Amino acid sequence: MKTKKKNIALRLIVLGCCCVILVAGWLLLKRLEGEKPALMLELPSGYLNLSQTISVTVSDENSGLRRIWIGLVKDKKEIVLLDKNFPAAGFFDGGKIHKATFKIKIEPKEIGITDGKAILRMVVRDFSWRKWWRGNRIYIEKDVTIDTKPPQIDLLTRVHNLSQGGAGLVIFRISEPCMAQGVYVGENYFPGHAGYFQDPNVIIAFFALNYKQGPDTKVFVKVTDYAGNGGRIGFPHHFKRKAFKKDVIKISDRFLNWKMSEFDVEMPLDSKTPIDKFLKVNRDIRKANYRQITRLVVKTDNIIYWDGPFGRLPKSARKAGFAEHRKYKYKGPVIDEQVHLGIDLASVAHSPVPASNKGKVVFAGSIGIYGKTVLLDHGFGLFSMYAHLSAVNVSEGQIVAKGEIISRTGSTGMAGGDHLHFGMLVNDTFVNPVEWWDAVWIKNNITAKIEAVSDLKRKGSSHK
Ligand SMILES: [Zn+2]
Numbered sequence: 464m465k466t467k468k469k470n471i472a473l474r475l476i477v478l479g480c481c482c483v484i485l486v487a488g489w490l491l492l493k494r495l496e497g498e499k500p501a502l503m504l505e506l507p508s509g510y511l512n513l514s515q516t517i518s519v520t521v522s523d524e525n526s527g528l529r530r531i532w533i534g535l536v537k538d539k540k541e542i543v544l545l546d547k548n549f550p551a552a553g554f555f556d557g558g559k560i561h562k563a564t565f566k567i568k569i570e571p572k573e574i575g576i577t578d579g580k581a582i583l584r585m586v587v588r589d590f591s592w593r594k595w596w597r598g599n600r601i602y603i604e605k606d607v608t609i610d611t612k613p614p615q616i617d618l619l620t621r622v623h624n625l626s627q628g629g630a631g632l633v634i635f636r637i638s639e640p641c642m643a644q645g646v647y648v649g650e651n652y653f654p655g656h657a658g659y660f661q662d663p664n665v666i667i668a669f670f671a672l673n674y675k676q677g678p679d680t681k682v683f684v685k686v687t688d689y690a691g692n693g694g695r696i697g698f699p700h701h702f703k704r705k706a707f708k709k710d711v712i713k714i715s716d717r718f719l720n721w722k723m724s725e726f727d728v729e730m731p732l733d734s735k736t737p738i739d740k741f742l743k744v745n746r747d748i749r750k751a752n753y754r755q756i757t758r759l760v761v762k763t764d765n766i767i768y769w770d771g772p773f774g775r776l777p778k779s780a781r782k783a784g785f786a787e788h789r790k791y792k793y794k795g796p797v798i799d800e801q802v803h804l805g806i807d808l809a810s811v812a813h814s815p816v817p818a819s820n821k822g823k824v825v826f827a828g829s830i831g832i833y834g835k836t837v838l839l840d841h842g843f844g845l846f847s848m849y850a851h852l853s854a855v856n857v858s859e860g861q862i863v864a865k866g867e868i869i870s871r872t873g874s875t876g877m878a879g880g881d882h883l884h885f886g887m888l889v890n891d892t893f894v895n896p897v898e899w900w901d902a903v904w905i906k907n908n909i910t911a912k913i914e915a916v917s918d919l920k921r922k923g924s925s926h927k
Pocket residue numbers: 783803805806807883884885
């Protein structure tokens with residue numbers, strides 16, 4: 464009996480020991496985990512400006528976060544931005560916190576750091592027993608550039624006279640390369656571009672006053688450097704009012720029966736009356752077509768392809784002008800009003816259409832109310848548009864010479880007869896093509912300015 468009891472006791476002791484060993488082993492495995500904490504830094508660019516907030520998210524799934532340290536190192540000087548110890552949960556559990564995010568506002572001037580290259584140093588430890596209880600560590604260094612100075616803008620053109628619906632050019636030099644530089648005319652933004660002049664800091668920006676913007680529209684150059692510092696400057700300008708014609712267009716049943724079926728193919732317009740369809744096309748599709756055009760003009764080449772005045776459709780008569788206000792009448796009453804943002808030119812049917820100037824084909828296809836359309840990029844945001852074509856002879860990406868036949872006139876889209884709708888755009892603003900047909904206007908407003916800046920730069924470099 465005694466030996467039996469002894470045996471049971473012995474077995475219990477062995478079992479107990481095994482349990483202790485197992486628990487201890489499990490604990491050691493858990494507390495000696497070797498996985499490093501994770502760190503995620505959010506910094507919009509590699510730059511720190513006057514006041515920059517960075518976001519750091521740290522996590523450690525296993526033993527939890529023990530400590531985070533972040534410093535900014537510049538010229539061997541180390542400024543502590545964050546130093547925090549996290550609480551422990553208990554001997555067996557490690558840390559209480561497994562994930563944390565810190566938003567750190569860095570104001571270099573306030574902490575005595577000057578502009579230039581610096582290092583953002585980040586260290587995070589966890590509650591593991593590794594490294595003699597110091598825990599697993601993640602150590603990250605990120606190169607940053609401190610830039611607290613706003614970019615300076617030096618205006619290189621002096622005279623900027625624009626009419627409503629007209630275009631202009633401003634040239635300026637920036638003190639450092641920028642991520643954005645351009646002209647604001649009211650709400651409209653016209654990106655400027657480097658690449659014309661050898662100096663990459665000399666920016667050329669075509670801009671426009673749209674047909675309805677008044678003489679008191681605010682205009683200024685705005686630049687933003689890579690650190691996010693902004694600079695802006697107004698410039699001398701004179702904006703003139705311009706009177707545009709008014710016109711009445713009578714919509715006939717013949718026109719509706721002819722045209723609306725064309726749009727039915729493109730998009731089903733429910734089973735409404737022809738006039739409902741017309742209104743949908745003239746309003747909604749017109750707007751959608753404009754949005755499509757604004758997307759097409761986003762990309763432009765940093766080359767001035769064109770030379771001299773733009774060409775007009777040969778032997779043609781003007782049928783409608785730029786920014787004409789149109790009232791549409793159907794069986795008497797006015798049913799709609801729109802503004803015509805190109806010039807209609809009529810010649811004999813299916814006349815060959817030459818490229819008005821040298822450019823790159825950025826679109827050749829159909830655009831709703833415009834029918835078959837060609838869009839040419841002449842560089843630096845200047846475009847010409849040819850609409851209602853019957854045939855298109857070019858394809859996207861092709862460079863066409865001035866006068867090269869790119870298509871034939873027609874009556875596709877919302878055209879009641881064979882003609883060419885010729886439009887010009889500066890960025891996404893339709894401008895008056897008459898200016899671009901005029902050699903004197905081009906010389907005074909565009910080319911003379913470019914030449915003056917080129918001369919200035921040539922003189923400047925000869926002194927070196
Ligand atoms: Zn037209």
